[in-house]
Amino acid sequence: MTPSYPVSRPRRLRRTAALRRLVAPVSVRPSALVQPLFVKEAIDEPQPVVSMPGVVQHTRDSVRKAAAEAVSAGVGGLILFGIPALKDDRGSQADAADGIVQLALADLAADLGSQTVLMADLCLDEYTSHGHCGLLTADGEVDNDATLERYASIAVAQAVAGVHVVAPSGMMDGQVAAIRSALDSAGFPDVAICAYAAKYASGFYGPFRDAAECAPQFGDRASYQQDPAARDAMREIELDIAEGADIIMIKPALAYLDVISQAAAMAGLPVAAYQVSGEYSMVEAAAANGWLDRDRVIMETLTAISRAGADIILTYWATEVAQRLS
Ligand code: PBG
Numbered sequence: 331m332t333p334s335y336p337v338s339r340p341r342r343l344r345r346t347a348a349l350r351r352l353v354a355p356v357s358v359r360p361s362a363l364v365q366p367l368f369v370k371e372a373i374d375e376p377q378p379v380v381s382m383p384g385v386v387q388h389t390r391d392s393v394r395k396a397a398a399e400a401v402s403a404g405v406g407g408l409i410l411f412g413i414p415a416l417k418d419d420r421g422s423q424a425d426a427a428d429g430i431v432q433l434a435l436a437d438l439a440a441d442l443g444s445q446t447v448l449m450a451d452l453c454l455d456e457y458t459s460h461g462h463c464g465l466l467t468a469d470g471e472v473d474n475d476a477t478l479e480r481y482a483s484i485a486v487a488q489a490v491a492g493v494h495v496v497a498p499s500g501m502m503d504g505q506v507a508a509i510r511s512a513l514d515s516a517g518f519p520d521v522a523i524c525a526y527a528a529k530y531a532s533g534f535y536g537p538f539r540d541a542a543e544c545a546p547q548f549g550d551r552a553s554y555q556q557d558p559a560a561r562d563a564m565r566e567i568e569l570d571i572a573e574g575a576d577i578i579m580i581k582p583a584l585a586y587l588d589v590i591s592q593a594a595a596m597a598g599l600p601v602a603a604y605q606v607s608g609e610y611s612m613v614e615a616a617a618a619n620g621w622l623d624r625d626r627v628i629m630e631t632l633t634a635i636s637r638a639g640a641d642i643i644l645t646y647w648a649t650e651v652a653q654r655l656s
Pocket of ligand 1: 534607
């Protein structure tokens with residue numbers, strides 16, 4: 331008898347776990363995961379980040395242990411964020427030779443050498459007293475071109491300390507070109523740039539601002555980060571590639587899978603996606619209430635981000651997931 335439903339039966343390939351595994355092209359590779367690490371100056375013990383259960387601000391010592399653990403779990407890289415003891419209006423500690431990120435980078439470069447990829451967030455918001463990603467004009471606007479000089483100097487300080495990849499996240503126009511030329515003229519042509527190319531003004535960064543103690547003291551970041559409703563992602567990405575980016579990043583990840591997939595189709599270079607603090611905390615909070623199967627949802631989100639086309643994923647679960655997959 332002719333079946334009354336279509337003869338094509340996708341369920342044939344879902345019948346057993348072995349069949350499903352055979353035909354699934356997407357997988358989450360530990361070596362594609364990057365673990366963000368926060369390191370804070372002048373603390374004696376790691377401090378828990380309340381809005382990100384399981385995440386801490388590390389001491390200079392404890393970040394070395396966390397980094398070693400991540401690397402032995404098989405993660406592909408680490409990205410450092412620094413929290414200085416003292417902040418000022420120009421973010422002086424961001425490029426100080428003894429700034430906390432420079433010290434931590436040097437420690438990790440000595441401990442780990444080229445076993446992993448050492449990345450550093452390159453921005454000012456963690457270092458400025460006003461919490462903005464750039465220098466301010468007298469009337470409180472973020473001054474694009476004056477900020478570029480600061481970014482150039484931070485890039486060189488991080489390179490001297492041993493970074494392999496700098497990750498500018500401030501969304502100033504021309505930042506990639508300014509950083510590339512500063513690195514080249516300071517003798518660091520091999521330090522790569524992972525540009526936060528499409529970075530949206532997002533509510534999902536909320537918990538990070540606790541972790542990095544960088545909430546803007548007035549206003550918001552909407553005049554430099556992208557509008558979630560705008561279609562300017564490809565323009566931002568093309569500019570960053572033209573300016574010399576080696577890797578382009580989309581951020582946040584889950585709410586911007588369409589942008590990841592467009593970027594992967596056009597970029598011709600590695601595409602990274604940042605599963606940000608709010609994406610992490612949302613799952614942790616629901617799981618703590620027993621409302622979601624935590625481990626399953628973590629893998630589902632990472633699989634979705636990979637399926638959209640991300641080659642690299644920054645995630646606070648990197649070490650845990652790498653351990654689980656190995
Ligand atoms: C800026 C920066 C931010 C994040 C990474 N780099 C904060 C912001 O733009 O407000 C957010 C990361 C996250 O939410 O996990 N230095």
